[in-house]
Amino acid sequence: MSHAVEVHRLTKSYGDVTAVHDVSFSIEANKIYGLLGRNGAGKTTLMKIITAQIFATYGEVKVFGEVPYENSHALSQICFIKESQKYPENFRIMDVLDVAASIFPNWDMEYAYTLIEDFELPLKRRMEKLSRGMLSSVGIIIGLASRAPLTIFDEPYLGLDAVARSLFYDRLIEDYGEHPRTIILSTHLIDEVSRFLEHVIVIDNGKILINEDNDVLRERAITVTGQTTKVESFTAGKDVIDRTPLGGFLSAHVMGELSTEDRKQSEELGLELTPVSLQQLIVHLTSAKTHKKEEEVQ
Amino acid sequence: MDSLIDDSRPIFVQIAERIEDDIIKGGLLEESQVPSTNQFASFYRINPATAAKGVNLLVDQGILYKKRGIGMFVAKGAHAKLMEKRKEQFFAQYVVKMIQEAEKLGITSEELTDMIKRGVKTK
Numbered sequence: 001m002s003h004a005v006e007v008h009r010l011t012k013s014y015g016d017v018t019a020v021h022d023v024s025f026s027i028e029a030n031k032i033y034g035l036l037g038r039n040g041a042g043k044t045t046l047m048k049i050i051t052a053q054i055f056a057t058y059g060e061v062k063v064f065g066e067v068p069y070e071n072s073h074a075l076s077q078i079c080f081i082k083e084s085q086k087y088p089e090n091f092r093i094m095d096v097l098d099v100a101a102s103i104f105p106n107w108d109m110e111y112a113y114t115l116i117e118d119f120e121l122p123l124k125r126r127m128e129k130l131s132r133g134m135l136s137s138v139g140i141i142i143g144l145a146s147r148a149p150l151t152i153f154d155e156p157y158l159g160l161d162a163v164a165r166s167l168f169y170d171r172l173i174e175d176y177g178e179h180p181r182t183i184i185l186s187t188h189l190i191d192e193v194s195r196f197l198e199h200v201i202v203i204d205n206g207k208i209l210i211n212e213d214n215d216v217l218r219e220r221a222i223t224v225t226g227q228t229t230k231v232e233s234f235t236a237g238k239d240v241i242d243r244t245p246l247g248g249f250l251s252a253h254v255m256g257e258l259s260t261e262d263r264k265q266s267e268e269l270g271l272e273l274t275p276v277s278l279q280q281l282i283v284h285l286t287s288a289k290t291h292k293k294e295e296e297v298q
Numbered sequence: 299m300d301s302l303i304d305d306s307r308p309i310f311v312q313i314a315e316r317i318e319d320d321i322i323k324g325g326l327l328e329e330s331q332v333p334s335t336n337q338f339a340s341f342y343r344i345n346p347a348t349a350a351k352g353v354n355l356l357v358d359q360g361i362l363y364k365k366r367g368i369g370m371f372v373a374k375g376a377h378a379k380l381m382e383k384r385k386e387q388f389f390a391q392y393v394v395k396m397i398q399e400a401e402k403l404g405i406t407s408e409e410l411t412d413m414i415k416r417g418v419k420t421k
């Protein structure tokens with residue numbers, strides 16, 4: 001399988017602060033990736049290095065097999081839509097689209113104009129007069145119509161309402177189906193996107209915490225609910241990442257796949273098994289780690 | 299379309315079941331074309347690869363078959379095959395469970411038979 005991005009032993013330090021710490025991974029071409037993690041985890045730093053906007057302190061990055069720095073061929077393959085993207089204030093939306101058309105080799109102007117109608121944007125209005133949500137919509141339209149072989153959306157929807165976000169997901173899945181390409185989506189709205197991510201990378205404190213196919217990840221954790229004593233005996237010896245007691249009942253999140261034996265036992269004990277959503281899983285894993293670190297410090 | 303898919307089981311399994319349901323109910327006739335994986339992906343807002351996995355599950359079972367360059371079609375005999383499979387599932391999911399529950403409550407097999415007859419009548 002060919003790789004869209006290869007990152008090898010990457011580190012980025014800002015003075016005493018290490019934002020990305022010895023990270024290695026690769027991104028397979030033509031898949032939709034989720035790059036997830038808490039604020040300050042290092043996601044944006046990583047995306048800026050991949051797109052050659054900042055330099056790494058150590059390590060190397062390749063995009064479609066080439067080093068992206070000062071490499072116009074490699075950079076023409078990349079479209080990076082940042083959170084709070086800035087545009088020249090006196091440009092009209094249609095001017096911004098013209099500039100985008102000159103940058104991206106696969107740009108589809110007809111598609112861009114269709115999207116402008118879908119998102120109900122005023123083509124002739126100047127960028128300085130647009131609302132925050134409209135600016136985000138412009139970014140999303142550029143990201144989609146660029147049809148760039150590597151398209152990266154970093155929290156693209158500041159100020160966007162649920163209807164516009166929904167429209168973004170629909171158009172993204174549709175257009176990706178017709179024009180497969182590598183897409184990296186970084187967002188905190190995990191529940192909204194979890195069903196169409198094919199692969200998930202979670203970054204925590206500058207390191208990779210999870211790098212796994214979404215289908216596999218869905219089986220990684222399960223919630224066990226039932227009478228406290230029964231849940232306790234069932235989860236003994238298992239990796240419990242979180243427990244929530246309620247009266248005589250207990251709800252516990254357990255890591256690892258359950259065997260057929262486990263499932264049989266849980267049925268006999270009258271326990272209820274429900275899957276843990278991607279969002280819940282990430283919340284538990286990234287907050288549990290913080291707690292552990294705090295303990296280590298003390 | 300979110301309500302049609304839930305998170306209790308793998309999504310591709312649910313996609314396969316939705317197609318099976320359509321065949322059983324007659325919405326998808328034998329030798330008719332099945333929507334493309336991209337159409338499934340857009341409709342259920344899932345990854346096209348996940349939709350393809352669900353479709354391929356049914357290809358492996360001989361329920362669907364591929365016409366090169368055109369798409370996926372419902373195989374001849376798919377309806378009968380699925381009815382057979384669902385009856386087996388019905389037995390495992392409902393009949394066996396019902397008998398277990400009846401035993402717990404001390405219901406004899408005659409009482410159980412009467413109950414089923416009564417249920418059919420009042421339907």
